[in-house]
Amino acid sequence: MAENSTRTAYTADTLLAVTVRVFNERGYDGTSMEDLSRAAGISKSSIYHHVRGKEELLRLAVGRALDALFAILEEPAAVTGRPVDRLEHVVRRTAEVLIDELPYVTLLLRVRGNTATEEWALERRRDFDHRVAELVKAAAAEGELRPDVEPRLATRLLFGMINSIAEWYRPGSRTADGVAEAVVHLAFDGLRAEP
Template structure:
């Protein structure tokens, strides 16, 4: 699984923000947690360094102590999501066995990573290619999609998947279902903090992707 989600910013937990100008109040990881919240709320283009400074409760100079600027924060944030996704492709169950079994594992784990890293994946899905960091992220997303499409193609060639849906289209539809979760899932609204709901969502994704809605008996 991708690295643990950094702790929420102090402000989101109801505590006092760190004193402005204290460089040691934030690490890069905790600064990213605040940054992602602001980028998702205001949009990358609509966010200034002043906005980030105010949200983090530290001075702009303290932010520059950690990173070169806003675009580096964006690259670090979307890179975290991408690293989590690409790590799936190296897991033993993603590289061993029949292609359909490997594909099912990748689909399951993709949904799990999205739910575990929801703010970071949400940001990744919203980049549009307006900056070098966004173009880099889109390129890596295309590479990930291509590698999953190859699994779909191999599973169809083995006769384990229906062959009347073009693999690239099937891949887009799979990711369309998974990626839509970021638009409606809110773990804070769940009584258990989202743990059980996340498990139900993952299972539903796998069942719909590999079994469909039609009853077989």
């Protein structure tokens, strides 16, 4: 009885946070329900009270990251104005979301398509990438980006720079406030067409 009173009461959100940490440490394929149970300090049956299984936890986790990214594309600054300004907003906000949702976006960046959920996540990522690529193309067509940088290459370089944040950024570091602005500064000082 005393054992139960000292355990943390888990909600779906707190269970998801533990799950994402373990998935990021061990890999999705390398994580068992027993590993999750041990990390959460609850029984497997308690986990099944919240979800049907490991793949549902993965879908919830990567879904959180994807929802945050797609929400950027609906923000007013992403849908109105000059294409280059809209693109700059999306790039800044994508870096901010990566930092704010670091464990979830890190997990999203690590999915490889080994399950139906991973395939779904990869398809949504491609859709997001495609929508940003359309902004790059629109900015290039308006003459707002340098004509000597091919739009597909620019898109890949932008995502490469943003996604690399997941590999080196650590929460609580003093650089948190400047990361998104540094990405925008480095990218757009090099991409914007000269007036």
